[in-house]
Amino acid sequence: MEGHFESVERKAEAAHLGMWLFLASEVLLFGALFAVYSGCRVEFGADFVVASSHNSIAIGTTNTFVLVTSSLCAALAVHGARSGHLRRAAALLGVTVLFGLAFLVLKGVEYGEHFQSGIFPGSHYHYAELPTHGANAFFTLYYLMTALHGLHVTGGMLALGVVGHRAWRGGYSAERHLPLELSVLYWHLVDVIWLFLWPLLYLMH
Amino acid sequence: MNELMRRLLFLPPQASGFARDFDYLHYAVITVSMLGVLAVALALLWFSFKYRRRTQTTDPARPRPEPLTHAQEFGTAFGLLALFVGFWCFGVRQYAVMQRVPPGGLLVYVTAKQWMWSFDYANGNRTNETLYVPTGRTVELAMTSRDVIHSFYVPAFRIKKDVIPGRTTSVWFSAVRPGVYPIFCAEYCGLDHSVMRGRVVALTPNEFAERFERTPRAPGGATHPLAEAELGGNGELTSLAARGERVAAARGCLRCHTLDGTPHLGPSWARLYGHEVPLESGAPVVADAAYLTESMMEPLAKVHRGFSPIMPTYRGILQPAETAALVELIRSLADAPIQPTAPLVSADAPAVTLPTALDGGIAP
Amino acid sequence: MTAPSLTLPRTVEEPPLLAPAAPADYLHGGGVRSWLLTRDHKRIAVMFLGATSLSLLLGGILALLLRVELLTPGPTIMSAGAYNRSFTMHGIVMVFMFMIPAIPTVFGNFLLPLMLGARDVAFPRLNLASFYVYLLGSAITLTSLVAGGADMGWTFYVPYSTTSPSAVANVAFGVFVLGLSSVMTGINFIVTVHTMRTAGLSWHRLPLFVWSLYGTSIIQVLATPVLGMSLLLVAADRLFGIGIFDPALGGDPLLFQHLFWFYSHPAVYIMILPAMGVISEVVCVYSRNPPASYRAIAYSSLGIALVGFLTWGHHLFVAGMSLFDGAVFGVLSMFVAVFSAIKVFTWTATLRRGSVSFETPMLYFFWFMFLFAFGGMTGVAVATSSLDIHWHDTYFVVxxxxxIMVGGTLTAYLAALHYWFPKFFGRRYNERWATIASVTVFVGFVLTFVPQFLLGNAGMPRRYYAYPPEFQWLNVLSTGGASILAAGMLLTLVELGYALAAGPRTERNPWGSRSYEWLSASPPPTENFENELVIARGPYDYHLPE
Amino acid sequence: MERETSKSRERAWPLVLAWVALAVLTSLSFGARYLPLGVFATPVALAIAVAKACVVLTWFMQLRREATSVRLLVWVVTFTVVLACAGVMGDVAFR
Structure with missing residues (x-):
């Protein structure tokens, strides 16, 4: 079970470090977009502020609460797994996935509203109220960042779904549930990234 | 000595004011570098001779050589750092000289496109591939590209600057003696990158004035027919500033800007070029070609204090040649008389709403 | 990190020497399937050796074609379009398919666990996956050849790369996937160094090659995603017109250059750091000496990895970057040069009071030192902002x-290939032929690139298909040098191929090295070590009897 | 086994408290949206985001439990991202 590791602890340590390194590279993947965003923000300042107020602050804030709460459920699931309540952990993961789904649905609603008023990324943009290049750049970045984040949400939901299913079927124990812990770590990262996307895309004025 | 080093290093002639200074730094840096490499090579040779293995059998245990001390390590590190930072000090000073264009020179507008250079002069002349300049006078090039990134490179002047679509970059030089110097495109720009060449012809001031400034038509290159067509002209060659007036009228600039210092919705163009512009945010900037171009392309980036941020962008609407004509128009008004009593902004300026899409909106 | 304990008895518990008829080594046993699905780091390393060698061959052939084309100022053997596609492919293949992966995936994979006294890397399955991702990425990249080639240069500068009528998107996706492989290897190595060290192996007893791999891996994990994202943006721009970098849509082409060099400058250190590790090992073995300063070499690897992130702006000195950024990036670039220079001095001082012999890897060490010092000092020169104005994008930079990359990385790669050849395959190469090949490579190399420095001084821009006739004789010299270099590489291939097939068998530790990888049999058994290793001395303790 | 046993003794209420803190900070950030903060609006919003990220890292992701190397990694990553953004902003702002 431990493969070539000398002990369970060593294996857990290695897996945790590996996961954190993976998360680090994920952050840098978003980091590239954050860098583009900061460059454009300095270049287009006012346009960005005007454009960001066209995003629905209600949906954005609701989504923030949704993700934060889902993170709590995921953390409680790990807590449950550690104290041996695997069924409870599985149920909590199920709730987490549902929250993730709610997040995506709200995001979809927002995308729909944007599409209706002609806010498309890049050269397909034709929103008559904000014909500036700055607004165009803002919404292109909005789509890039939220779509990449949405992909990560989807990936996280899949991972949580798989480990939740396995936890429900009794595949883990209080001592051995490494995949569950790692998937939840990933979910928290998805949350952390949203914590920064929210002020940058919704809260400027 | 200078000539010897220059030939040893295969450098082109030093044909601009700062080329000689740049080359002196070049000699210093290269000489120090090569001496460093030589020292390393000699040390290696000496050690590998002196400490060569003398027996093929396993040698007996030798005393462990003392490792380098902290003092040696840090001494080397700081010594090297001081040397390198010394290079940097000289380098960055020269770099700043090249980046900051001295005022009052001859301004020529450069347009790059795949795969050709063209040059617009204030008097309306336009040449392709050949840039005529007088010796002994600062020449400023305001450069922009129609398609991809190019790079304007004259080895004999030791100048190079990327030419970027949608922006104006500047580079300057003063030719020290008459001659013909090649221009290369140094940034890879597609199929015919390597033949996107041109030449600078430096003439004596007299010859330049005689052959070039008086006649409206360029001595070498033909007038670009497209330039006139773009500007909606009737084919007769007029000064660049006059073309700028036509562009300003055709593109609706004059609906908000005036040419005589009268305040209107936007800042007047009289006495604007080369003057400090107070900004809504932050420190003032000097209105040069780069700022004026930026203000056409990204009007809201640096808004003149006291004016509403209402100007729409002209990116994708104004052609590079039109931009050049407008900048030249504004430059020609740099010393225009201004009504001394006119307030900066009239108190009863009509309230305006954000204009919707310009004719045709932004480029699809 | 714990300091090395000095109180432990300086002895080594070694596994007993394997008898000639010992159980099969890692090379034997199992069919093709067992190789393709192996999780053994050594077999994966050998597969990587095959794959990266093919890449080197492809990149080398392209380079030779380019040099032949440049024999005359006008068209020689190909059209301008074909030339542009060839130099693009040469750059892409050499950088992303050979230079970046070669030393870590071949020598790192093979030696890291051995040097740590471990059975394998931390995540063997991830390791195998990294190999297949590498193959997939290479395959996607090479589909561009079928699609007519890509002509944007390995730097992908927008807006040319977003408007070029060629297969840019294939290459962008391919390089993205190659980057994924790079990240996987990086994560694996960092975790391995942290968790797989055997008993007694403290951080200060790690062989220097491990330190350099560790620094490399940090860069791989942190910088590669930025490149991946910027290439995806280029591909997305071509496919859907997102316009982030497109000036016609209000985008800023310089933003792309920032992102690109944020990865690609540290990537230079991904290429050179493992090479520095190899050189550190080689110089100690063949001078029978510990490094003149272990600390200086180990910590400067980390210093390079971290400060390397602060210097990307020096690629934008003439790109219309602000004077402020120009000054800042200029001085930071000088800092990173100091770390490399310290290494050069330390390696030189390592020979002092040693017992120096001149086998082929040591010859490559001398070539490396000369070429790296020369290349490094010209690096300081191009980092001097005002001089860079003249040199930027000319043959001087080329x-x-x-x-640095060929003179540094390739010579170190060849040194490693010869030095660890007995470890990999249990056979010796022929010293005489290897020496001839090595000298040929060096002479060819110098003759190829010294004329190019002068061409750059004279003002010949890079990526030029046609050039003014006064540049011809230097170009002819360079092409001549390239053919000698090619002959040297071919000779190396033949000589090592012969050694692989028919070289004499070797003993466990033919060079008398004290590094831990030689404590296992050569070639090592699948489990690496018979018994668990307990380390009680440093990897360079040549003052102790073995 | 120390890691495992210490985990099982842990209580759940710090997690809930962390969630409360996050909710409060989110509301704060939402409220700050409507204050006339001028140029400070974005820095304030980002500072609150950093605080929230710290809460998630500390209590949800349990950074305290991880090895020193992981904590170091978090710093290095933060530094790298800030560096990338600052370098780009520095160029755009000053050119």
């Missing part, structure tokens, strides 16, 4: 980075 020669400079070839000195």
């Amino acid at each position: 020669a400079h980075f070839h000195f």
